[in-house]
Amino acid sequence: MAQTFTITSEPHYDAFSQCYFNALIVSIMPAGPLQPFIGRLKEEDKRLIQTKTQCMRQQTNKCLLAIRSMDSDRGCRCNWMTSEEVPDLISFLLAHGYQMETQITNMLNQTPLSRQPQIVVTYTGTQPVNITYMR
Numbered sequence: 001m002a003q004t005f006t007i008t009s010e011p012h013y014d015a016f017s018q019c020y021f022n023a024l025i026v027s028i029m030p031a032g033p034l035q036p037f038i039g040r041l042k043e044e045d046k047r048l049i050q051t052k053t054q055c056m057r058q059q060t061n062k063c064l065l066a067i068r069s070m071d072s073d074r075g076c077r078c079n080w081m082t083s084e085e086v087p088d089l090i091s092f093l094l095a096h097g098y099q100m101e102t103q104i105t106n107m108l109n110q111t112p113l114s115r116q117p118q119i120v121v122t123y124t125g126t127q128p129v130n131i132t133y134m135r
Helices: 083-095 102-109
Strands: 003-014 019-026 038-042 063-067 098-100 119-123
Touching: 019 038, 019 083, 083 098, 083 119, 102 119
Parallel strands: none
Antiparallel strands: 003 019, 003 119, 019 063, 038 063, 098 119
16 A cells, blocks of 8 residues: 655754754654654754744644664764765655656645655555555
């Protein structure tokens, strides 16, 4: 059965290195070979320079599903994949049975969403994808 999910880039503060970086976040736990690279990133650790709204404060115990870096030479203690590694991520996804949904990604990126998808991906495993796109 096919599974579609989004990958977004969200700012995160790493207290160890004392710097901000853009972590890659998946919308759901993905099936397939990407799953071992997924870890939980506590949203309470996410600190933005802007003042949070009351609504965001109520969600601070939520965990985000972040992608761990596939580059073992990174100097970050947390080792989360950053937006700079998107080309490596795309290569990995394409080599392991994932399909980039470019039309859906383009459509969603043109709407004013609070968490705009960077990439929309479908995993089908060994099954062929039967998706029809309409204009």
